Amino acid sequence: MPATPAWPPSSLPRLYVADELAPDGLVTLEGQSGNYLGAVLRLGPGDRVKLFDDKTGEWLADIVDAGKKRVVLRIGQKLREREAVPDLWLVFAPIKRGRIDWIAEKASELGVARLVPVLTHRTIVDRINTDRLLAHMIEAAEQCERTALPSLDVPRKLDRLLADWPADRSLLFADEHGGTPLAQAAGTGPAAILIGPEGGFTPEERESIRAVPQAVPVSLGRRILRADTAAVAAVSVWMAAAGDWDRHGDR
Numbered sequence: 136m137p138a139t140p141a142w143p144p145s146s147l148p149r150l151y152v153a154d155e156l157a158p159d160g161l162v163t164l165e166g167q168s169g170n171y172l173g174a175v176l177r178l179g180p181g182d183r184v185k186l187f188d189d190k191t192g193e194w195l196a197d198i199v200d201a202g203k204k205r206v207v208l209r210i211g212q213k214l215r216e217r218e219a220v221p222d223l224w225l226v227f228a229p230i231k232r233g234r235i236d237w238i239a240e241k242a243s244e245l246g247v248a249r250l251v252p253v254l255t256h257r258t259i260v261d262r263i264n265t266d267r268l269l270a271h272m273i274e275a276a277e278q279c280e281r282t283a284l285p286s287l288d289v290p291r292k293l294d295r296l297l298a299d300w301p302a303d304r305s306l307l308f309a310d311e312h313g314g315t316p317l318a319q320a321a322g323t324g325p326a327a328i329l330i331g332p333e334g335g336f337t338p339e340e341r342e343s344i345r346a347v348p349q350a351v352p353v354s355l356g357r358r359i360l361r362a363d364t365a366a367v368a369a370v371s372v373w374m375a376a377a378g379d380w381d382r383h384g385d386r
């Protein structure tokens with residue numbers, strides 16, 4: 136018996152749009168997205184794509200007008216609601232270009248809810264390029280069928296972050312000097328994973344983090360990892376231990 140083809144075919148181009156999508160609405164894509172559909176894929180009226188907005192979910196859309204760099208689409212049927220992601224923040228010290236891009240991309244694929252850049256004593260990068268990081272997050276979400284993107288905070292100093300730490304959120308502090316194995320410390324409530332910069336935290340910073348009542352020092356094993364590896368490994372272990380990976384196929 137021939138397999139029933141999935142409809143719509145998953146090979147349809149899939150793009151993020153910043154505007155909120157609504158049935159029968161018109162969306163104009165210019166810039167990179169418009170160029171991709173019009174000039175690279177050479178799509179025109181009658182062709183279909185999938186759009187998602189990180190707010191309402193994923194929709195089918197028909198191209199109604201197309202130029203080389205500007206494509207107009209009419210929103211059709213809703214395909215999926217916005218997915219639920221676990222209530223996990225990734226708090227990380229900005230690191231150099233390339234490595235920080237990789238963290239943003241992987242956080243988007245893994246389904247982190249919020250990215251919180253934090254400035255520490257040994258942070259060597261004190262500004263982040265928000266647009267570039269967002270572009271990496273969006274590209275990963277487009278390719279991996281995400282309907283949600285992590286939100287991205289502006290960088291904040293560590294002492295400010297700790298002073299305002301929410302009472303109901305555990306702060307899983309990845310401490311290369313040791314702590315509870317992360318798989319055992321991950322609960323199911325709101326959580327954040329805190330990863331230090333390449334140079335690690337200073338002894339004073341480790342003290343102030345440990346002084347936060349919601350902080351739990353956690354270990355990622357006996358090998359020291361680079362900050363980017365530590366971030367992605369920690370998020371993965373947390374997701375598995377918190378039960379997020381027990382469900383499959385209910386996208």
Ligand code: SAH
Nearest residue numbers: 309310311330331334335355358359360365
């Ligand atoms: N070169 C630094 C190590 C920093 S590793 C030093 O020697 O101090 C960068 C960050 O990754 C650390 O601050 C920590 O948050 C996290 N990390 C790396 N390996 C870890 C491990 N085995 N357990 C817990 N956290 C770890």
